[in-house]
Amino acid sequence: MIKENENLERIAKEIMRPVGLSKNFILWMSFLGVILAASLVAYAIQLQNGLTVTGMRDYVSWGMYIANFVFFVATSLVGMLITSVLGLTGISWIKPIGRIAEIIAVAFAAVAGLVIVSDMGRPDRLINVFMYGRIQSPIIWDVTVVITYLTLSTLLYFLPLIPDLAIAKTRMDHCPVWLQKLYEILSVKWGHTTEQYKIMLKSVRILMVVIVPTAFAIHTVTSWLFASTLRVGWDSTIFGPYFLTGAFVAGSAAVVIAMYVFRSSYKLEKYITAFHFDKMGKLLVLTMLVYLYFNINEYLVPAYKMKAADAKHLHELFVGSHAFLFWSVQLCGLIIPIILLIFKPFRKPVPMLILSIVILIGAWFKRLIIVVPTMEEPFLPKQHVPHEFMVYTPTVIESMITIGTIVMAIMIISILSKLFPVIPIWEMAEEAENESEHKLNE
Amino acid sequence: MRYAMAIDTKKCVGCSDCVVACQAENNVPIGFCRDWVVEVTDGTYPELELENRSERCNHCENSPCVRCCPTGASHYAEGGIVLVTEDKCIGCSACITSCPYDARYVHPKGYVDKCTFCVQRLKNGLKPACVSVCPTKCMYFGDLEDPNSDVSKVLKTRKHKTLIPEAGTKPHLYFLI
Numbered sequence: 001m002i003k004e005n006e007n008l009e010r011i012a013k014e015i016m017r018p019v020g021l022s023k024n025f026i027l028w029m030s031f032l033g034v035i036l037a038a039s040l041v042a043y044a045i046q047l048q049n050g051l052t053v054t055g056m057r058d059y060v061s062w063g064m065y066i067a068n069f070v071f072f073v074a075t076s077l078v079g080m081l082i083t084s085v086l087g088l089t090g091i092s093w094i095k096p097i098g099r100i101a102e103i104i105a106v107a108f109a110a111v112a113g114l115v116i117v118s119d120m121g122r123p124d125r126l127i128n129v130f131m132y133g134r135i136q137s138p139i140i141w142d143v144t145v146v147i148t149y150l151t152l153s154t155l156l157y158f159l160p161l162i163p164d165l166a167i168a169k170t171r172m173d174h175c176p177v178w179l180q181k182l183y184e185i186l187s188v189k190w191g192h193t194t195e196q197y198k199i200m201l202k203s204v205r206i207l208m209v210v211i212v213p214t215a216f217a218i219h220t221v222t223s224w225l226f227a228s229t230l231r232v233g234w235d236s237t238i239f240g241p242y243f244l245t246g247a248f249v250a251g252s253a254a255v256v257i258a259m260y261v262f263r264s265s266y267k268l269e270k271y272i273t274a275f276h277f278d279k280m281g282k283l284l285v286l287t288m289l290v291y292l293y294f295n296i297n298e299y300l301v302p303a304y305k306m307k308a309a310d311a312k313h314l315h316e317l318f319v320g321s322h323a324f325l326f327w328s329v330q331l332c333g334l335i336i337p338i339i340l341l342i343f344k345p346f347r348k349p350v351p352m353l354i355l356s357i358v359i360l361i362g363a364w365f366k367r368l369i370i371v372v373p374t375m376e377e378p379f380l381p382k383q384h385v386p387h388e389f390m391v392y393t394p395t396v397i398e399s400m401i402t403i404g405t406i407v408m409a410i411m412i413i414s415i416l417s418k419l420f421p422v423i424p425i426w427e428m429a430e431e432a433e434n435e436s437e438h439k440l441n442e
Numbered sequence: 443m444r445y446a447m448a449i450d451t452k453k454c455v456g457c458s459d460c461v462v463a464c465q466a467e468n469n470v471p472i473g474f475c476r477d478w479v480v481e482v483t484d485g486t487y488p489e490l491e492l493e494n495r496s497e498r499c500n501h502c503e504n505s506p507c508v509r510c511c512p513t514g515a516s517h518y519a520e521g522g523i524v525l526v527t528e529d530k531c532i533g534c535s536a537c538i539t540s541c542p543y544d545a546r547y548v549h550p551k552g553y554v555d556k557c558t559f560c561v562q563r564l565k566n567g568l569k570p571a572c573v574s575v576c577p578t579k580c581m582y583f584g585d586l587e588d589p590n591s592d593v594s595k596v597l598k599t600r601k602h603k604t605l606i607p608e609a610g611t612k613p614h615l616y617f618l619i
Contacts, residue, residue, distance in 0.1 A: 049550075050548075050550045050551065050552050051533070051548055051550075051552065052550050056548070058474070058544070058547045059544060061535040061538040061539065061547075061548060062535055062538075062539055116534075119534070119535070120532055120533050120534055120552075121531075121532070121533020121534075121535070121548050121549075121551075121552030121553060121554070122531065122532050122533040122551075122552035122553055123532075125513075125529075125530075125531070125532045125533075126532065128513045128515075128530055128532050129512055129513060129532060131513075132513040132514050132515075132530060133512060133513065134511065134512060134513065134514050136509060136510075137509075137510050137511055137512040137536065138510060138536070139510070139512035139534055139536050140512050143512075225536070225539075226539075228510065228540070229506065229510075229539050229540045230506065230540070230542045230609045231539065231542075375539070378542075378544045379542045379543070379544075379605075379606050379609075380480070380497065380542075380543060380544060380605065380606070381480050381482060383478075383480045383481065384478070384479075384480075386473075
């Protein structure tokens with residue numbers, strides 16, 4: 001129950017202060033808009049000329065787009081990890097950052113659906129997926145779970161936001177009128193009654209439970225797109241958990257970056273403290289250790305046996321043409337951050353930001369190193385084909401479209417965090433209330 | 443009915459006439475092909491062995507490509523031929539990644555294309571274009587269930603193999619060795 005008192009007044013004022021359209025925000029959005037427009041032009045060229053404008057040819061028919069898709073799905077999983085897994089186990093430090101994780105989940109899951117369309121040869125026939133969908137196809141499983149996960153994440157973002165909208169709507173004189181009206185509509189006559197809170201908290205709890213298997217499904221099924229084929233490097237039984245644990249690493253890094261940006265640009269140092277970065281650092285170490293374990297499984301076991309086809313593939317990865325990228329990703333994206341983050345000074349906000357950026361970039365290239373080398377290693381000999389068939393090199397158009405999808409995700413995150421309170425006001429007020437009661441009792 | 447093809451690696455000279463015939467018959471876009479010829483060498487000098495193979499879709503009985511197609515564009519037609527319905531295909535490439543033989547490619551128009559055993563010719567009682575032009579007559583085509591077809595007869599008398607049998611796809615492209 002929320003009581004109108006000075007605690008609530010202070011917290012609501014501090015959290016609502018950055019909400020609204022500032023000059024910097026409009027500048028930032030225009031900057032992103034220009035990049036997005038350029039990538040839309042690139043996409044128009046691809047629509048006009050087909051996938052021949054990409055670097056994908058006969059052998060490599062899944063390239064940067066699919067790697068990017070896996071990255072997006074992966075990053076979106078953090079919503080489930082933080083709000084559900086940690087939330088349900090009663091860990092209280094996630095309260096101020098739970099909504100940030102949910103924003104990332106919504107943005108990345110929404111754009112993931114678009115990324116997959118960019119890889120389609122005939123996007124105009126997307127409707128066929130729903131008209132003639134065959135339940136036997138992993139593609140259909142993926143479409144189903146991505147839509148389900150996006151819906152659940154949006155609900156999980158929106159439901160706990162309703163009390164905040166009701167609190168905020170009387171405190172937003174500095175905001176444009178349309179935003180005040182939007183708050184009025186979205187706050188659905190919330191009156192802070194005990195019953196309303198009961199219903200909301202119960203629904204959130206149900207969603208938190210339901211989203212766990214959905215999130216597991218979304219990324220396991222994404223890994224099955226690969227694992228259900230016969231190709232070397234993909235034909236693996238641990239692909240599900242391997243992808244899932246990798247997803248937590250990428251997502252946690254994304255949350256840390258968002259925490260840092262919101263904290264400094266929205267002046268929320270009081271709510272997102274060094275303590276939270278320290279905790280997220282520990283979470284990153286944990287997820288990265290689990291991911292490292294699966295990496296060792298994934299590469300050491302086939303490397304021990306060196307079956308003919310595997311041997312060729314692993315040779316390319318370990319010492320061949322992909323060795324530089326492979327080892328950079330393993331070292332900079334995984335091993336070095338693990339070692340550094342074990343030490344407390346590296347879990348301070350600024351080093352955490354730098355390490356998280358490195359981890360996130362590593363996570364993107366990790367997906368590329370999973371997708372491309374395998375496609376370059378078919379079972380049968382490659383002969384009498386042009387050089388661009390043998391080796392995959394992404395084109396400018398392809399890279400532009402990929403950058404555009406990343407920009408789109410950043411835009412969604414910016415809009416959601418700028419137009420709505422990024423930290424749950426009512427939960428913070430509740431916590432402050434409990435604390436002051438605690439002090440009184442002492 | 444079960445269509446199959448047998449290719450005599452001892453007779454093949456690797457001239458790629460089959461590739462050209464296919465491209466002409468099926469209007470395959472420039473830079474792509476539905477069949478192709480490889481020369482696989484084995485052993486060390488001077489004990490060398492060379493195998494010429496004209497490869498194409500294996501029209502598998504347990505096709506991973508048909509299994510993973512999201513829209514049912516990839517399907518089995520009469521005689522076990524694996525076909526792609528052009529206007530149902532969304533171009534997701536799932537079939538391409540699932541095919542161990544790399545028999546498929548994305549057509550510049552966005553859909554996936556592959557060998558059809560020249561169904562349009564079969565309907566008129568003709569053999570596939572590649573078989574009909576082979577200068578050394580090293581290709582045999584016909585119905586496996588008919589004991590008097592070319593392919594059944596030659597498979598009965600000659601030693602033969604299939605490619606990547608360990609993939610479990612039950613291919614129907616046989617190589618006489």
